[in-house]
Amino acid sequence: MAVLHGSWQLGEQALFLWAEAWKPTVGKPPTQWQVPDHPRSLSAKELKAWLPTLVESGCLKPGAIERLKDWSAKWRAIGLPTLRGNGTPLLAGATVEPEQFDRLEINLWWVEGLWVPAALVPDLLQGLPLAADETPIAGDLRFWSHAARWGLDLVARAKAVPTLAPTAEGVARSRWQPLLEGAVDRSRLEHFTQQMPSSCRFFQTLERPVEQRATASNARSLRGSSGPVRISTFQPISMQLPAVPAALLSDFLGEMVDARLRATAATLPLPGERRVGGRGAARGGLTTAIGLPPVARDWLSALGQANGTCQSALTELVPLARSLQTWLTPLAIDPATIAGFCAAFRLHPPQPSADRWYLEYGLQSIDQAGVWIPAQQVWRFPVERLRSGDRVVNRPQETLLRGLGLAARLFPALEATLDLPMPSGCELSAVEAYQFVRLYAQRFQDNGLGALLPASLRNQTSYRLGVRLLAGDPLATDRPNLGLRNLLNFRWELSLGDRALSAQDFETLLAKTDLDTMPLVEIGGEWVELRPHEVRAARDFLAKRQGNLNLTLDEALRITTGENATIDKLPVVQFESSGAVAELMNALGDRAAIEPVITPPKFQGQLRPYQERGVAWLSFLERWGLGACLADDMGLGKTPSTIAFLLHLRDRAALVGPVLLVCPTSVLGNWQRELAKFAPDLRVLLHHGDRRLKGKALARAAEDLDVVLISYSLVFRDEMTLQAVPWCGIVLDEAQNIKNAESKQSQAVKRLAAVADDDSSEEPRPVPFRIALTGTPVENRLAELWSIMDFLNPGYLGTQTFFQRRFATPIERFGDGASLQTLRSLVQPFILRRLKTDKTIIQDLPEKQEFNLFCGLSASQAERYQALVDEALAAIESSEGIQRRGQILALLVKLKQVCNYPALVGGEGEPEPSDRAPKLVPTESPKLQRLGEMLEEVVAEGDRALIFTQFARWGHWMQAYLQQHLGRDVLFLHGGTPQKQRDTMVERFQNDPQSPPIFILSLKAGGTGLNLTRANHVFHFDRWWNPAVENQATDRAFRIGQTRNVQVHKFICTGTLEEKIHDLLESKKVLAEQIVGTGETWLGDLDTDALRDLLLLDRAAIIEDR
Helix, strand or coil, rough: EEEEEEECCCCEEEEEEEEECCCCCCCCCCCCCCCEECCCCHHHHHHHHHHHHHCCCCCCCCCHHCCCHCCCCEEEEEEEEEECCCCCEEECCCCCCHHHHHEEEEEEEEEEEEEEEEHHHHHHHHHCCCCCCCCECCCCCCCCHHHHHHHHHHHCCEEEEEEEECCCCCCCCEEEEEEECCCHHHHHHHHHHHHCCCHHEECCCCCHHHHHHHHHHHCCCCCCCCCCCCCCCCCCCCCCCCHHHHHHHHHHHHHHHHHHHHHCCCCCCCCCECCCCCCCCCCHHHEEECCCCHHHHHHHHHCCCCCCCCCCCCCHHHHHHHHHHHHHHCCCCCCHCCCCCEEEEEEECCCCCCCEEEEEEEEEEEECCCCEEEEHHHHHHHCEEEEEEEEEEEEEHHHHHHHHHHHHHCCCHHHHHCCCCCCCCEEHHHHHHHHHHHHHHHHHHEEEEEEEEHHCCCCCHHCCCEEEEEEEEEEECCCHHHHHHEEEEEEEEEEEEEEEHHHHHHHHHHHEEEECCEEEEEEHHHHHHHHHHHHHHHHHHHHHHCCEEEHHCCCCCCCCHHCCEEEEEEEEEEEECHHHHHHHHHHHHHHHHCCCCCCCCCCCCCHHHHHHHHHHHHHHHHHHCCCEEECCCCCCCCCHHHHHHCCCCCCHCCCCCEEEECCCCHHHHHHHHHHHHHCCCCEECCCCCCCCCCHHHHHHHHHCCCCCEEHHHHHHCCHHHHHHCCCCCEEEEEHHHCCCCCHHHHHHHHHHHHCCCCCCCCCCEEECCEECCCCHHHHCCCCHHHHHHHHHCCCCCCCCHHHHHHHHHHHHHCCCCHHHHHHHHHHHHHHHHHHCHHHHHCCCCCEEEEEEEECEHHHHHHHHHHHHHHHHHHHHHHCCCHHHHHHHHHHHHHHHHHHHHHCCCCCCCCCCCHCCCCCCCCCCHHHHHHHHHHHHHHHHCCCCEECCCCCCCHHHHHHHHHHHHHHHEEEEECCCHHHHHHHHCCCCHHHHCCCCCCCEHHHHHHCCCCCCCCCEEEEEEECCCCHHHHHHHHHCCCCCCCCCEEEEEEEEECCCHHHHHHHHHHHHHHHHHHHHHCCCHHHHHCCHHHHHHHHHCHHHHEEECC
16 A cells, blocks of 8 residues: 655665655645645654565565664655645656646655665665566665665675775774776666666755654644645745765665675684684684784774774874775776766777787777777877767876776786877787787776777677578478478588688688687788687588588577577578578568468458457468467457467368367356357367267267367376377467476376377377467566477477576576577567557557356356256246246346355355455356456456456455455455445555555445546456446446556356356347346246246356366
């Protein structure tokens, strides 16, 4: 119900933590203070009480607030975005509409929070989640969490130095200072300063008025007062300029590094000392073995003490301070120079007929490497600020001199030029030039200096000794389609720079080159490097390869993505393709290049344009034998797209056998109906129940089938029976069901896909095509991604162990962007994911989509349903009039309850609160099981949903089940909800950024009068059979103020009265409003035979996973 904020306080060695609720937390009287109190901020007491709940919910690690009692309360003034005339600051993450921009301003507000001392900050920040998910951690605090991890990384890499500086109190303090001299850390510093949230910089060093302090507690006593919080108009006082990001970040890093290293130094002996006692002994337990000067010992000892204060007099410490300054000056980075310039060195090749290289000195822009100021210009203008274009260099000569001094220490070849009054460069021998290329250029960059090499020597693959590949058409095969393991025919040639080399050219070049001392050679007017290991690889390659080269398609794909751009340890410097392979590579990189397909004539429906593109994509990958993952958002029509694809295969005569379609038990009935609706010509078998075909009987039946439907659980149980069928393809719906690669059902599915037995072939062959359907963002869940890709294209991402080491660990643990980009490049050709919010998609969608979801009955539901019908019909047959009508309507209520859950039957009475609800078993109700699966997708996509039910008791049961299933709170509003609590729920769902995304409502209590436009999904779990009533409930979300497309999902139990009434209404849509205008009362007028037909249970709809 609140969002946790926090930011480092410049120069105060502390982090200020505060929290913002989604609505005013206090009733505050009008105030005339120049800086008013933030109306939604929690008090320090409330914040201390709330933080432990974040640990309980998993949003914080327990160690994050272990020292909570040591955090003190404090008020701070902060500038926050405020809409003029609104009187309250914007909520964190709130969206500002374009028409509001001219009213947006920064106003000052007092917030009360907790003061976290620097020594305790690392534990807090390490205990925060890194991902920007829905946890109540604001962006400012998350930013400092990332920065803290950088600080720990600096400590781990020993990127820190000890310093000594006087304090305002007239004493000297020792301190550990971050060493940001490397290119990586300078780049990180620049990145962090650019990404710093503005709210981190707008804290003010104001003194809170005494009178205002006194009224704050009185205002908080008004908590719960009704009506809006009113704050009178005020004129903002002069606001202090925001803190400079680089200075703020540098101060924070200094404190984090100092705190961590100081704690470590306290446990270690000083140089020249040995420990007396155990490892944890205090400094007093150390004995001097080799004498240290008292001043040095004092300074070193202070580096491990809490306050770092040296005991020696300042005058005694002056020589030491000067020595340290001299030592550290070449390494120092002034935060103010970020986005400034550094000393740089540009290497020039020798002129024709000359043999000396030239290293030019100058200044280079840190953030724009192409901006260069030659040393001659720096010496010519001895100014404090030198302008180059739109860039300004502060103290240019000092920057250049400091860089030259550091460079000479790193690369002795420069030393002689430092004796010159205005050095602008130096000559290098060929050997020195090679040393600079191979060793010193990187050292320069690691120490914060620029190093510019000729393009041909910058470690670019295209300039290295390697092999060029030209892919030809695939090798001949007797299979109808190809696959990742299919061999492609390649022509190859050695290459160096942009020149092709024959074997003779290569040996001639080697004869003229000394690889040990000077492996730089000129070829075609450019200097390139011959690396010894690449020369050896080239010789081995020439010895082994004769004629054309055969590679598999997945090897070619890896080469094009850069993941495995070597052959026999020789780099692939160029890759070209022609013919069919060129078409494939082009289409994999650009889906727009895929030839569209015509919607099959026998498809009974209309595909939207994006669905037609999806069918074309599936067809294209099928022709190449490549697995495809269709991962569109829920509601975008993956089912009809897949059915259209199967019809397209049949029209191409490519449906040469049955397709095994695997799905959760809860959607078997839905697939059966959708196939009958969109493709009635396809021959479909539902392989389920205790009467399902087994052994060779299924194989014989499959000869005349197009699709076999089966649940995941039965794939494992009937694996031997399924192995005997020569499957044309396998489609997995809700493919996240195989996310656990070690589960029995995942392994069974993969074994089936690996082998499609066929008596006509000499050996088993892989299933020709594989498709995975999922609505979850699979690319964000790496374990799930690997398992699904291993089904679709086995071996493409390597073994699970390799994938974990190469991708999962670097990405998930260390945030490795390069590995993430490589992984995306590898999987992008095989995953098609469109979102409802995509501009190219949303224009194809209606504002409201309605879906009928057909679910079967479990065995226990069917047994209870049949017993109720048999018992009631006997009584109804002997009754008449009002009594008969009442018996019928009572039976209908019970049957609807059974369709929800078998144990629900038994009248409403007093509904149990959620904490006393029974533990529900989802397999007992396929309808409930399907709801849970769909809500997982809703939550994963960041959507919100309303669930309507007629039964308050069932609402409590669902609330308890969904809270446990989804791991988050679920709201429930029913007839017994007090008005005040009802209003709070609605306001929270609509306005609280951290509110639960799922809202259950009883149809009578929540079906009218509410505005819940934040939801974009509406689920009707049980049916009212009155379209007007259901539409009124749907309109809680689909009404004025709704900015997104709304999806309405209506659950129907197959084989029951729910399906039969649904079919009746669908067949008489024009009269539906009139037929059911009074709800279910019309059913009470049916004669007994008609009623029996309506209530008769279709046993084929029973779902039995055994």
